[in-house]
Amino acid sequence: MFGWEFPPHILGGLGTASYGLTRGMAQQEDMEITFVIPKPWGDEDQSFLKIIGANNTPIVWHDINWERAQARLEKFMDPKDYFQLRDHIYADFSYMHTNDLGCLEFSGRYPNNILEETNNYSIVAGVIARSYAFDIIHAHDWLTYPAGLHAKSVTGKPLVIHVHATEFDRSRGKPNPIVYNIEKDGMDNCDHIVCVSDLTRKTVIENYHQPYWKVTTVHNAVDPLSPEIDGIERQSGVSEKVVTFLGRITMQKGPEFFVDAATQVIRKTDHIRFVMAGSGDMMDQMIRLVADRGIAHKFHFTGFLRGKQVYEMLKSSDVYVMPSVSEPFGISPLEAMQCGVPSIISYQSGCSEILHNVIKTDYWDVDAMADAIYSICTYPAMAEHLKKEGKIEVDNIKWEDAGLKIRHIYDSLM
Amino acid sequence: MKNICFYFQIHQPFRLKRYRFFNIGRDHYYFDDYANEEILQQITARSYIPANRMLLDLVNQYKGKFKVTFSISGVALEQMEIFAPEVIDGFRELAKTGHVEFLAETYAHSLSSLFDPEEFRNQVQQHAQRIEMLFGIKPTVVRNTELIYSDEIAEMVYDMGYTRMITEGAKHVLGWKSPNYVYQAATRPEMKLLLKNSRFSDDITYRFSNYSWNEYPLTAEKFISWIAATPPDEELINLFMNYETLGNLQPAHTGIFEFFKALPRFAIENGIGFTTPGEALDSHEAIGTMLVPNTISWSDEERDVSAWLGNKLQQSALKSLYEVGERVRLCTDRRLKQDWIYLQSSDHFYYMSTKHFGTGQSQFSPYMSPYDAFNNYMNVLSDFIARVRAQYPDTVDNEELNALLTTIHNQEMEIKRLQLELKTVIGSNEDLLVAKGKSQKAEKEK
Numbered sequence: 001m002f003g004w005e006f007p008p009h010i011l012g013g014l015g016t017a018s019y020g021l022t023r024g025m026a027q028q029e030d031m032e033i034t035f036v037i038p039k040p041w042g043d044e045d046q047s048f049l050k051i052i053g054a055n056n057t058p059i060v061w062h063d064i065n066w067e068r069a070q071a072r073l074e075k076f077m078d079p080k081d082y083f084q085l086r087d088h089i090y091a092d093f094s095y096m097h098t099n100d101l102g103c104l105e106f107s108g109r110y111p112n113n114i115l116e117e118t119n120n121y122s123i124v125a126g127v128i129a130r131s132y133a134f135d136i137i138h139a140h141d142w143l144t145y146p147a148g149l150h151a152k153s154v155t156g157k158p159l160v161i162h163v164h165a166t167e168f169d170r171s172r173g174k175p176n177p178i179v180y181n182i183e184k185d186g187m188d189n190c191d192h193i194v195c196v197s198d199l200t201r202k203t204v205i206e207n208y209h210q211p212y213w214k215v216t217t218v219h220n221a222v223d224p225l226s227p228e229i230d231g232i233e234r235q236s237g238v239s240e241k242v243v244t245f246l247g248r249i250t251m252q253k254g255p256e257f258f259v260d261a262a263t264q265v266i267r268k269t270d271h272i273r274f275v276m277a278g279s280g281d282m283m284d285q286m287i288r289l290v291a292d293r294g295i296a297h298k299f300h301f302t303g304f305l306r307g308k309q310v311y312e313m314l315k316s317s318d319v320y321v322m323p324s325v326s327e328p329f330g331i332s333p334l335e336a337m338q339c340g341v342p343s344i345i346s347y348q349s350g351c352s353e354i355l356h357n358v359i360k361t362d363y364w365d366v367d368a369m370a371d372a373i374y375s376i377c378t379y380p381a382m383a384e385h386l387k388k389e390g391k392i393e394v395d396n397i398k399w400e401d402a403g404l405k406i407r408h409i410y411d412s413l414m
Numbered sequence: 415m416k417n418i419c420f421y422f423q424i425h426q427p428f429r430l431k432r433y434r435f436f437n438i439g440r441d442h443y444y445f446d447d448y449a450n451e452e453i454l455q456q457i458t459a460r461s462y463i464p465a466n467r468m469l470l471d472l473v474n475q476y477k478g479k480f481k482v483t484f485s486i487s488g489v490a491l492e493q494m495e496i497f498a499p500e501v502i503d504g505f506r507e508l509a510k511t512g513h514v515e516f517l518a519e520t521y522a523h524s525l526s527s528l529f530d531p532e533e534f535r536n537q538v539q540q541h542a543q544r545i546e547m548l549f550g551i552k553p554t555v556v557r558n559t560e561l562i563y564s565d566e567i568a569e570m571v572y573d574m575g576y577t578r579m580i581t582e583g584a585k586h587v588l589g590w591k592s593p594n595y596v597y598q599a600a601t602r603p604e605m606k607l608l609l610k611n612s613r614f615s616d617d618i619t620y621r622f623s624n625y626s627w628n629e630y631p632l633t634a635e636k637f638i639s640w641i642a643a644t645p646p647d648e649e650l651i652n653l654f655m656n657y658e659t660l661g662n663l664q665p666a667h668t669g670i671f672e673f674f675k676a677l678p679r680f681a682i683e684n685g686i687g688f689t690t691p692g693e694a695l696d697s698h699e700a701i702g703t704m705l706v707p708n709t710i711s712w713s714d715e716e717r718d719v720s721a722w723l724g725n726k727l728q729q730s731a732l733k734s735l736y737e738v739g740e741r742v743r744l745c746t747d748r749r750l751k752q753d754w755i756y757l758q759s760s761d762h763f764y765y766m767s768t769k770h771f772g773t774g775q776s777q778f779s780p781y782m783s784p785y786d787a788f789n790n791y792m793n794v795l796s797d798f799i800a801r802v803r804a805q806y807p808d809t810v811d812n813e814e815l816n817a818l819l820t821t822i823h824n825q826e827m828e829i830k831r832l833q834l835e836l837k838t839v840i841g842s843n844e845d846l847l848v849a850k851g852k853s854q855k856a857e858k859e860k
Contacts, residue, residue, distance in 0.1 A: 374435040
């Protein structure tokens with residue numbers, strides 16, 4: 001598998017999904033997974049799969065002895081692997097900038113020279129593909145499609161690409177042509193495409209012109225909460241109900257619709273407060289909008305939340321709202337439901353395809369959203385029912401089942 | 415002799431319009447007239463009118479040997495009066511033949527029997543009056559909403575002065591017993607019960623046009639032969655169904671009307687007659703007791719009330735509704751009382767059911783989800799309750815209020831009485847004055 005992120009060092013939903021999916025698949029006894037990421041940190045959970053760092057894979061032959069390799073790489077992988085990989089260098093890359101082990105540097109993030117980094121990643125993939133025996137290649141998101149294609153051309157093994165988001169989602173319909181081309185090339189030349197929702201599947205079929213039989217939806221799932229997180233207590237110091245928006249404050253997430261709904265509710269009631277948690281390029285604009293509407297006394301911004309803070313915020317909320325304009329899947333409502341928070345999501349989110357015990361509205365239907373917020377905060381039966389049934393429902397959405405669906409696709413390709 | 419007892423249920427709720435929380439306190443009209451009219455007229459054209467015509471023909475053709483029974487909820491009658499008066503005319507004509515019976519039920523097709531005994535009594539009374547006024551027939555048999563029944567309800571109905579009821583022949587209650595006899599209620603032996611034969615009823619309602627059913631196609635001949643094959647001492651076959659089965663649930667092209675037209679012929683050939691619940695209960699003695707401690711209904715596989723009371727949403731909505739019942743009955747505002755009836759229809763709570771998630775959300779629901787249904791209903795109810803509260807101050811409790819209202823009422827009567835007395839006193843005084851004046855005049859003249 002080629003991926004870009006792996007917990008605990010993650011930047012977005014891709015890392016969480018990669019972890020959950022591989023973990024779910026690893027429950028199948030005959031499944032062996034090798035996961036390639038650009039830059040491991042050494043503290044990844046390798047109990048159920050093997051992680052290979054692209055930045056630890058040599059592409060230029062250097063005379064390194066065992067002790068040296070062990071000293072440098074022990075944290076990340078078995079030094080044996082280094083030598084095995086070194087034996088499969090397939091071309092002369094000595095013109096490239098490599099370190100003393102003959103490896104390329106990777107940032108493992110989303111830097112400005114991301115295209116160069118994906119290209120380097122693909123070079124490394126050639127070495128890895130020649131070094132190990134495997135049956136299937138699985139690539140997560142466009143950054144790894146070239147690597148997947150490279151591995152396929154070297155070995156002839158079937159390639160599955162996994163679409164967690166498309167350029168159309170990220171740019172609200174104005175795709176970057178370079179990225180689009182990489183995505184399209186990947187989709188055209190792979191053997192099967194897996195999408196995280198029917199919504200994404202539709203985009204892939206319509207905007208990337210793929211035949212429908214080549215594209216399958218496998219909905220994401222969610223990992224059970226750890227007891228540590230489950231034990232977090234509500235911290236809210238106000239008596240009012242708390243309604244939360246949690247996510248990047250960007251165009252894709254529809255924060256302005258949340259502010260509009262809040263305005264409607266605050267004008268009519270005085271027992272509800274609103275929180276917008278997260279940061280993003282539209283944050284300043286939202287703060288101005290809130291001030292303009294004159295609702296700043298009941299509308300709060302928290303800034304960026306990390307790790308445990310996210311769950312503290314959720315546990316202190318009475319309603320979670322995700323008015324996303326276009327969301328390939330959107331795992332956060334599932335996390336809110338795990339914390340027992342009633343959720344309101346837009347029909348334009350992929351997760352609305354599998355969730356029943358949530359309230360769904362169109363992202364632009366501010367009236368309906370305001371009405372739903374009011375209802376959950378005012379009628380206790382509604383909140384209790386959503387809380388209880390939502391938790392039961394989300395506890396039954398398991399990565400294991402997603403893993404089985406992926407397996408089914410693999411079996412059909414082999 | 416075997417008899418088939420047909421009874422058709424007709425009910426249409428007043429569906430609510432989209433009512434957002436900002437409407438609370440501002441907008442006191444709750445109903446979606448457009449949808450109600452549209453739906454009623456559609457069903458009228460597809461089902462009620464052709465079915466009425468067909469049944470009238472059959473009753474006339476067989477000169478009283480073919481009989482049917484209807485149970486039409488009060489809210490359905492009101493909607494027909496507004497949107498499709500020709501349906502009421504059709505029922506009137508059927509009533510005139512003398513071979514058609516009408517049943518009593520709750521006016522609003524409500525769940526009041528489970529929450530508010532006084533409301534239940536009022537509604538059954540109100541409904542019986544309405545039926546008598548429209549069709550000239552006084553109902554003598556009670557059929558509770560959706561055949562909801564329990565020992566307790568039997569007792570309430572008995573206390574209203576009825577001794578005959580209809581309910582579901584639920585398997586978990588009957589056990590090995592057959593629904594084709596008359597039973598008596600456990601708590602009130604005087605109360606006689608007629609039970610629905612689920613198998614034969616569902617053959618028509620649900621399976622009639624089902625291609626994958628091994629008995630498809632169902633012909634009148636085959637159906638009657640099944641009935642004729644039941645043990646000879648089982649004399650009553652009670653076929654209870656929704657009137658919409660004719661033409662809507664089973665569209666005309668399935669041949670449902672032809673099936674019904676042919677039924678009496680084959681029945682009579684096989685020596686099977688037709689009867690109505692009233693006649694059947696009169697001519698048969700109860701052969702056993704039915705003990706129903708837990709409430710049953712004719713809905714779902716479970717035959718219980720979970721379709722309306724299955725989740726917290728429904729329970730809480732019903733609780734909030736019936737909490738104000740007593741107060742509403744003290745009010746005199748006619749619009750308030752009308753809304754009170756319309757808001758009680760069981761359908762509003764059925765739309766909130768989460769029993770069928772995934773497996774095709776109720777096809778009758780006008781809402782996208784049960785949560786949507788709850789939300790909308792609660793907003794309407796909040797406004798309604800605020801209106802009820804506005805009638806009398808909240809600080810006075812019901813008992814006190816009742817006493818005060820009685821006092822006011824009595825005082826009004828007293829004032830009227832005194833005014834009347836005053837009038838007579840003044841009148842007699844005037845007479846006296848006139849007489850006095852006259853005598854003085856006469857004296858002067860002298």
